[in-house]
Amino acid sequence: MKIGLVLSKPPAYSETFFNNKIKGLQEAGYKVVLLVQNDNASFSLCETKKAPKVYKRSYIQLFKSLWVFITLLPYSKRLVRFYRLEIAAKRSKIQILKNCYNNAHLLKANVDWLHFGFGTLALQSEHVAKAINAKFAVSFRGFDVDVYPLKHPNCYKLLWTKVDKVHGISKYILGKAKTFGLPGHVPTEIITPAIDTQLFDNKVEILPKPESTLYFLTVGRLHWIKGFIETLEALAQLKQNGIKFNYIIIGEGQEFEPIKFAAHQLNIYDEVKLIGKQAHKRVVEYMAQADLYLQYSYSEGFCNAVLEAQAMGCLCVVSDGGGLTENILHGQTGWVVPKRNPKALAEKIKEVINLPEDEKVRIAKQARQRVKDQFNLTKHHREWLEFYQNG
Amino acid sequence: MKPLKIAIFSGAIPSSTFIEELIKGVAQHHKVLLFGVIETPKIYKSKNIKVYSTPYSHIKNLMYTLYRLAQLLLKRPLDSVKLFQEIKKYPRFYDQWIWFSKFLPIVLHKPDVIHLQWARDMEFYTFLKTKFNIPVIVSLRGAHINYTPIVEGHIAQLYKKYFPVVDGFHAVSVAIALEAQKYNAEPSKINLIHSPVPRKTFKLFSNIKKNNGPIKILSIGRFHWKKGYKYALDACSILKEKGIQFEYTIISSNKVSEEILFQMYQLDLVNQVKIVKGKTQNELFQVMKTYDVLLLPSLEEGIANVVLEAMALGLPVISTDCGGMTEVVKLNESGWLVPVRNPNAMAQAILDFQETPENVVNSITQQAHDLVKKEFNKENCIEKFLTLYTSVANK
Numbered sequence: 001m002k003i004g005l006v007l008s009k010p011p012a013y014s015e016t017f018f019n020n021k022i023k024g025l026q027e028a029g030y031k032v033v034l035l036v037q038n039d040n041a042s043f044s045l046c047e048t049k050k051a052p053k054v055y056k057r058s059y060i061q062l063f064k065s066l067w068v069f070i071t072l073l074p075y076s077k078r079l080v081r082f083y084r085l086e087i088a089a090k091r092s093k094i095q096i097l098k099n100c101y102n103n104a105h106l107l108k109a110n111v112d113w114l115h116f117g118f119g120t121l122a123l124q125s126e127h128v129a130k131a132i133n134a135k136f137a138v139s140f141r142g143f144d145v146d147v148y149p150l151k152h153p154n155c156y157k158l159l160w161t162k163v164d165k166v167h168g169i170s171k172y173i174l175g176k177a178k179t180f181g182l183p184g185h186v187p188t189e190i191i192t193p194a195i196d197t198q199l200f201d202n203k204v205e206i207l208p209k210p211e212s213t214l215y216f217l218t219v220g221r222l223h224w225i226k227g228f229i230e231t232l233e234a235l236a237q238l239k240q241n242g243i244k245f246n247y248i249i250i251g252e253g254q255e256f257e258p259i260k261f262a263a264h265q266l267n268i269y270d271e272v273k274l275i276g277k278q279a280h281k282r283v284v285e286y287m288a289q290a291d292l293y294l295q296y297s298y299s300e301g302f303c304n305a306v307l308e309a310q311a312m313g314c315l316c317v318v319s320d321g322g323g324l325t326e327n328i329l330h331g332q333t334g335w336v337v338p339k340r341n342p343k344a345l346a347e348k349i350k351e352v353i354n355l356p357e358d359e360k361v362r363i364a365k366q367a368r369q370r371v372k373d374q375f376n377l378t379k380h381h382r383e384w385l386e387f388y389q390n391g
Numbered sequence: 392m393k394p395l396k397i398a399i400f401s402g403a404i405p406s407s408t409f410i411e412e413l414i415k416g417v418a419q420h421h422k423v424l425l426f427g428v429i430e431t432p433k434i435y436k437s438k439n440i441k442v443y444s445t446p447y448s449h450i451k452n453l454m455y456t457l458y459r460l461a462q463l464l465l466k467r468p469l470d471s472v473k474l475f476q477e478i479k480k481y482p483r484f485y486d487q488w489i490w491f492s493k494f495l496p497i498v499l500h501k502p503d504v505i506h507l508q509w510a511r512d513m514e515f516y517t518f519l520k521t522k523f524n525i526p527v528i529v530s531l532r533g534a535h536i537n538y539t540p541i542v543e544g545h546i547a548q549l550y551k552k553y554f555p556v557v558d559g560f561h562a563v564s565v566a567i568a569l570e571a572q573k574y575n576a577e578p579s580k581i582n583l584i585h586s587p588v589p590r591k592t593f594k595l596f597s598n599i600k601k602n603n604g605p606i607k608i609l610s611i612g613r614f615h616w617k618k619g620y621k622y623a624l625d626a627c628s629i630l631k632e633k634g635i636q637f638e639y640t641i642i643s644s645n646k647v648s649e650e651i652l653f654q655m656y657q658l659d660l661v662n663q664v665k666i667v668k669g670k671t672q673n674e675l676f677q678v679m680k681t682y683d684v685l686l687l688p689s690l691e692e693g694i695a696n697v698v699l700e701a702m703a704l705g706l707p708v709i710s711t712d713c714g715g716m717t718e719v720v721k722l723n724e725s726g727w728l729v730p731v732r733n734p735n736a737m738a739q740a741i742l743d744f745q746e747t748p749e750n751v752v753n754s755i756t757q758q759a760h761d762l763v764k765k766e767f768n769k770e771n772c773i774e775k776f777l778t779l780y781t782s783v784a785n786k
Contacts, residue, residue, distance in 0.1 A: 150652050224650040229621070233732060258616035260542045265690065265731065269541075298657060340625065340658075 002031040003388060004111035004134070006121055009036050010043035017193050017304065018117070022046055024381030030388070035105055035114075049105045065097075068104050078107050082131035089127070089158055099124050106132070113137055113388055119144030119177075123155060126162045137387075139167040142301030145176045146322065147225070156180060167191055167387065170302045170323030189387050192326070193304050194380035197372045200284065200311035214245040214353060217290035217314070219283055219305040220297075222253030222274075227296040227319060229262050233342035234296070236266035238349060248273045248290070250283055287312035292352065296337070296345055297321045307375050310334070310367040315360060317348055333367035394439075395784050398424040398502035400516070401509060404444060405433045409586050409696075410508055414440060416773035421780070424502050426493070443496040456492045463499045470523070474498050477518050490515065497525075503784040504528060506561075510535045511546065513553040526558040526783045531571045531581070533563075533693040534617065537714055540574060550574035558783045561776070563693040564715020582779050586696060587769035592703035595676055596760050599683070599705065601749045605636035608741065609682040609706075611675070611697045612641075612689075614648040619688035619711065621654060625734030626688075628658040630741060637663060637741070640682070644669035679706050684744055689713050690731050699767050702726070702759035707752055709740045719766075725759035 003025060011018035022032050022045050034048040052068050055061040072079050079100065086096040100107070106114065106128045114129040115137040116122035122138045129136030138159065145168075149155055160181050166188045168174035174188055182188070216235070220226050228249065235247055249259070249272070256274065263272040278286070287293065293309035299322035300306075306327045309316050316334035318324045328334035337348045352360075399414050401407070404427050406414075417423050418439040425442045435442065446452045463471045474494060478487045497505070497519060505519055506528040513529060520527040540547035551574050560581040562568035568581045612618045620641060627639050639660075641647075647666045655664050670678060679685070685701040687710040694715040701708050702719065708726035710716045720726040727744055729736040744752070 147649055147653055150656055151649065224648075225653070255616075257538070257542045261538045261617075261690070262732075264538075264541045298653065 001113070001388065002033065002111045003113045003115060004033050004035050004106070004109045006035045006106065006114065006116040006125070007037075008118070008121060009038040010034055010040040010048055012040075017195075019045060020194070020196065020377050020380065021384055024377070024384060025388075028381070028385050030385075033109060033111060035109060049109065051103075051105045052101055054102070065101055068101055072100070072104055072107060075107055078131045082107060082127055085127035085130060095124075103128050109134075115139070117141075119156065119159075120148055122159055122163075126158045129164070130162065135164045136162055137165045137167060138163050139169070140173050140177050140301075141169050142173065142299070142322070143225075145173055145180060146299050146301070149180045154181070156182070160186065165189065165387070169193055170326050172323040172326065173301050187390075189383070191380065191383045191387065192375060193302055193307065194375045194377050195304065195307050195311060195371070197311055197376050200308070212244060214243065214291045215289060216245055216247045216292045216294055216349075217250070217286055217309070218247075218294050218296075219250045219287075219309075220295070221251050222249070222255040222259060224255055225298050225300075226255075227298050227321070227339065228255065228259050230340060230342045230345065231294055231296045232259070232262045232266055232268060232272065234345035234349065235271070236268050237342065237346040239268055239271065241346075241350070243350070243353075246271055246273060247294075248275060248286060250275055250278050250286060252276050284308065284312060287314045290314050292317055292349065294345075294349075295319065295324060296339070297324065298339055300324050300327075303327055307371055310364075310371045313364045313368055315352060315364055316367065317345070317352060319345075328367075329370070333363065333370050395421045395503040395780060396424055396500070397421050397780050397784075398426060398497065398500075398505040400426055400505055400507055400512070402427045402512065404429045404442060405431065406508065412587065412769065413773070413776060416769070417776060417780070420777055424500055426497050441500075443500060445493050445496065452492050456495055459495050459499050463495065466499070470498055473522055477522060494519075498523060501525065504558075504780050506530070506780070508532075510550065511539065513557075514549055517553045517556055520556055520558070526786065527556070528559045528561060528779065528783060529554075529557050530561045531563065531567045531576070533567075533714075534691065536567050536570050536574075537691045537693075538617070547574060550576075558786065559779055561779065565718055566715040567693055582775065584772055584775045584779070585694070585767045586699075587772040588696070588699045588703050588763055588767045589672065590769065591673075592676060592700050593760070593764055595680065596703065596705045597680070598753045599707065599749070599756060601683075601752070605638050606684070606741065606745050607682045608637060608639045608684055608686050609679065610639070610641045610686050610688065611643075611679075612687075612695075613643050613645045614641075614651060617689060617691045619690045619731070620648075620651050621688075622732060622734050622737060623686055623688040624651065624654050624658060624660060624664065626737035626741065627660050627663060629734060629738035631658075631660065631663060633738075633742075635742070635745075638665065639663055639686075640665045640667055642667045642669060642675070642678070676700070676704060679704055682706060684709055684741070686737070686741070687711060687716065688737065689716075692716055694719060698726075699763050702756070702763045703767075705756045705760055707744060707756055708759065709737070709744060711737075719759075719762065723755070725755060725762055 025032050032046045034046055037051045039050045103125050111134050114134045117139050119138055119140045160183055163186055166186055168190055169192055171190060174190060263269045287309045293314045293316045295303060295306050295318040297319055302323040306316055316328055318328045318336055319339040320336050321339040325336055328336055330336040335348055335352060337345050397417055401410055404425050405411050414423050418437040423440045429444045446455060478491045481487045481490055504526050507516060508530050510529050519525040540550055554574050554576045560576055561584050562581050563586055572578060610623060630637050655661055684707045687695055687698050689711055690713055692714040698708050698710055708720055710720040710728060711731045712728050713731050720728050722728045727740045729740045
């Protein structure tokens with residue numbers, strides 16, 4: 001069986017999640033081909049095919065289009081089928097031409113499954129799988145079903161009628177897909193992210209830290225959905241209660257300005273350290289020594305960082321946004337606080353840092369064990385094999 | 392008194408509404424020189440306004456620049472040498488060329504005063520003072536003072552280095568004047584000049600009439616984190632939970648941000664919150680009068696124009712206490728004031744407003760109107776600028 005994975009670009013080395021999925025499939029005798037929009041020369045796990053580039057200058061684009069259509073000639077049957085399906089869906093001729101061009105690399109692929117790694121990637125490609133006689137699978141992970149349909153209502157209307165199988169990374173994500181129109185008869189599967197728990201077994205060196213100062217941590221893009229502002233508002237309340245802490249945020253992104261300004265306005269400028277992107281090894285070290293890992297997002301598909309923090313034995317306080325309630329079991333493997341409520345978060349943090357040491361150890365151990373048992377790569381590999389076999 | 396040559400510099404021609412008003416006002420008494428890039432062609436009626444632009448097109452720019460350079464070489468050859476030395480500090484040839492073509496017309500026409508509208512431009516234009524001895528005035532407004540130096544450390548350093556060189560500052564509020572002092576702006580050089588409110592808003596003033604329908608709340612301003620709409624929606628959620636009937640409208644010139652859209656859905660406020668596209672000023676003033684109250688949930692402001700306009704029109708205002716807002720919105724005198732980042736207080740203020748009897752609300756809007764009329768009229772404002780320019784030029 002050959003599986004075509006559609007991604008925007010090949011997974012980076014740090015995206016263990018995708019890399020391991022590919023390795024697992026290959027070990028089980030599957031062939032995998034990556035179909036991407038942007039290339040990355042350093043990726044060598046499997047064959048990679050790139051979408052035709054879109055040019056700004058119209059004459060180059062015209063020339064390139066002609067060439068792409070010539071290369072599609074050997075696939076003319078597929079092209080005709082694709083065209084007819086698009087016409088039947090009442091797409092405009094211009095849009096169909098664009099779609100032929102943008103999907104050229106997919107139309108040439110010889111695969112049994114065409115699997116789009118992100119919901120929005122499948123838009124305008126809904127008919128490709130049928131045209132090339134492959135099965136059509138789509139993964140939903142977060143933004144694609146949490147935010148995108150709010151801006152583009154009914155964007156998945158056509159997709160729902162064509163897709164053969166849908167993968168969601170959490171119950172929450174599949175539930176969202178259903179509220180946005182995923183019909184009940186389409187087979188679905190929840191496969192949560194997994195991490196290489198062995199990576200986290202190694203003892204890590206603990207960096208020196210001043211005594212009596214607590215050490216909080218969040219890892220993630222500086223994006224509004226991560227709820228950093230509410231986190232800072234909660235921490236400002238802790239400071240008013242005389243609690244000494246440092247809050248380290250690992251990650252970069254668009255929300256740098258509002259976060260930095262909030263830290264200033266909330267009088268915790270010195271306590272909040274935005275240290276940018278860090279190598280994965282460093283991230284893990286920070287997790288090992290943090291007193292608390294905070295993930296007070298408005299919503300998360302599932303959240304790998306929280307899995308990693310648990311694997312490192314770091315206590316987690318998270319919001320009830322999206323898939324986080326599946327990631328952390330409240331009171332058993334961490335604590336879940338209602339989202340968008342800085343006061344509640346502050347109260348919970350105070351409660352947790354004042355817990356007796358053995359209670360903290362008990363929760364951390366349970367969390368670590370659950371990650372090992374339920375979010376390991378072996379299980380993840382098996383789930384993906386079954387996903388395609390039972391399709 | 393001999394008319395002065397005053398450069399009002401924002402980098403773009405034409406500039407924002409307020410700056411264009413200033414140009415027009417000053418041109419009645421002095422020559423106004425405009426430098427920068429023409430973004431949309433505009434014809435200035437006054438003969439006192441001279442535009443010396445730097446063209447976008449490189450070829451056109453080269454011709455202009457050569458002509459200007461020839462003039463400068465004839466008039467003041469030493470100045471061209473000084474200018475060549477100045478641009479040497481830019482490492483790339485391309486930057487040297489761009490900056491040279493921008494600086495050259497200013498050096499050539501040598502204004503008696505240059506008024507930089509944006510403090511950040513000091514990074515590039517302070518040499519006009521230090522090398523060419525042209526007095527510099529800098530405006531202190533909004534984001535450039537209130538958060539840019541906090542978020543970008545090197546800007547704070549820049550301000551600390553250059554503010555002591557400046558001959559005069561124009562501050563839009565007392566709060567911003569205080570903020571600027573953190574970066575070595577000398578208090579005696581800071582002049583408080585309020586931005587004027589369009590005159591027609593005063594004519595549109597009328598008393599409010601309370602009705603029993605859902606309370607109609609309005610916010611105006613683009614979607615940007617500093618506008619604090621997130622907190623307004625949190626407050627809406629509190630009102631909804633309390634079973635209060637309300638409608639909240641945001642009028643914005645740009646598209647709704649993802650964050651706010653998501654929040655509307657997550658808090659289930661889609662039926663209560665309306666997002667409306669921006670309008671022309673005249674339309675806007677009419678629309679504003681159909682609401683019960685204006686809400687300013689901002690995290691940072693100089694003094695928000697939209698609040699001043701609402702006050703002039705007689706629309707009650709609930710504002711956060713950020714930046715210079717406390718200088719105009721005074722609790723139970725001219726409006727309702729709440730702390731920043733506090734949805735509970737915001738929701739409570741809306742309830743308080745709703746429970747305030749009509750006659751009390753009208754006495755508040757009257758006071759607000761009078762305050763704005765007194766402090767934010769155009770004549771006053773231009774007068775103060777003229778005084779500032781002459782005092783700096785004659786030093």
